Amino acid sequence: MNRWRTPATGRVMKVAIYDLDKTLVRRATFTPFLVFAARRLAPVRLTFTPVWVLLMIGYKLGLYSRTRLKIMGMRLMLGRQDLALLRETGRQFADAHIERAGWLECVTSMLREDQSAGARVAIATAAFEFYAQAFAERLGVETLIATRWDGMSIPGGNCYGDAKRRRVEEWLGAPASDTRMRFVSDSFADEPLLDLAQDPVFVTTSGAKRDRALAKGWKVIDGEG
Structure with a gap:
C-alpha cells in the first residue's frame, strides 16, 4: 500500500481527508447550487431546469462524462458569470444549504477530533471550488482539493475517482512510508x-453498501448519525 512522505520531522504524521457531499454535509450540493445561483444571478434560466433533469438522465445512460455534464449544467443554468460573483453566491449558498440540509455530525465530530489531534486535514471533493471553499471555511479546514472552473470549462477535469486520487497525491507529494492517511467518503467512486488509505471510512445508510464496504475491509459509519 502506498503512503506519502511528510516533512523531515522523524515521526509519522497523520493526514485526514474528507469528501463533502453526503459525507460532511448531508445532501448533494451541485444541483441545489445551480438552482440557488440561477435564482439570484439569472432567474430566466430557471425555465431550463427540466432540460437539466434530462441532461442528468443522459449522463446516467452513459451518453457523456461527469465533466461534460457539469460544464453543460453551468452553461445552461448560469451562462457566463464572473468568478468573484460565483464565490460570493457560493458563500450564500453554503449558509442556506447547511441550514436546510445540515452537517452529518458523526463525520464533522471525527473531523474536529482530527484537527485537535494535529492531523493535516483536507477536504477533497468533486464539488466546484468556488462554492466548496465556503463549506471548508465553516469547518476551519484550510486545504481544499476540488473541481476548478475558469468561466466556461473545467481545467484538469472533474475532481472525481482516479482524478481525485491524483490531485491528493499532488498535494501530499511523493509516495513514501511515513504518513498515515484517513479518508472518509460516502461514494464507491x-x-x-x-x-489507498490506511484508515478508510465509508459513510452510508444502505445495508447493501455497508456489506460491500465491510467486505473490502473499510470501516463503516452510519450516515444517519
Whole structure:
C-alpha cells in the first residue's frame, strides 16, 4: 500500500481527508447550487431546469462524462458569470444549504477530533471550488482539493475517482512510508482513495453498501448519525 512522505520531522504524521457531499454535509450540493445561483444571478434560466433533469438522465445512460455534464449544467443554468460573483453566491449558498440540509455530525465530530489531534486535514471533493471553499471555511479546514472552473470549462477535469486520487497525491507529494492517511467518503467512486488509505471510512445508510464496504475491509459509519 502506498503512503506519502511528510516533512523531515522523524515521526509519522497523520493526514485526514474528507469528501463533502453526503459525507460532511448531508445532501448533494451541485444541483441545489445551480438552482440557488440561477435564482439570484439569472432567474430566466430557471425555465431550463427540466432540460437539466434530462441532461442528468443522459449522463446516467452513459451518453457523456461527469465533466461534460457539469460544464453543460453551468452553461445552461448560469451562462457566463464572473468568478468573484460565483464565490460570493457560493458563500450564500453554503449558509442556506447547511441550514436546510445540515452537517452529518458523526463525520464533522471525527473531523474536529482530527484537527485537535494535529492531523493535516483536507477536504477533497468533486464539488466546484468556488462554492466548496465556503463549506471548508465553516469547518476551519484550510486545504481544499476540488473541481476548478475558469468561466466556461473545467481545467484538469472533474475532481472525481482516479482524478481525485491524483490531485491528493499532488498535494501530499511523493509516495513514501511515513504518513498515515484517513479518508472518509460516502461514494464507491472514491474507491481509489479508500483503497489507498490506511484508515478508510465509508459513510452510508444502505445495508447493501455497508456489506460491500465491510467486505473490502473499510470501516463503516452510519450516515444517519
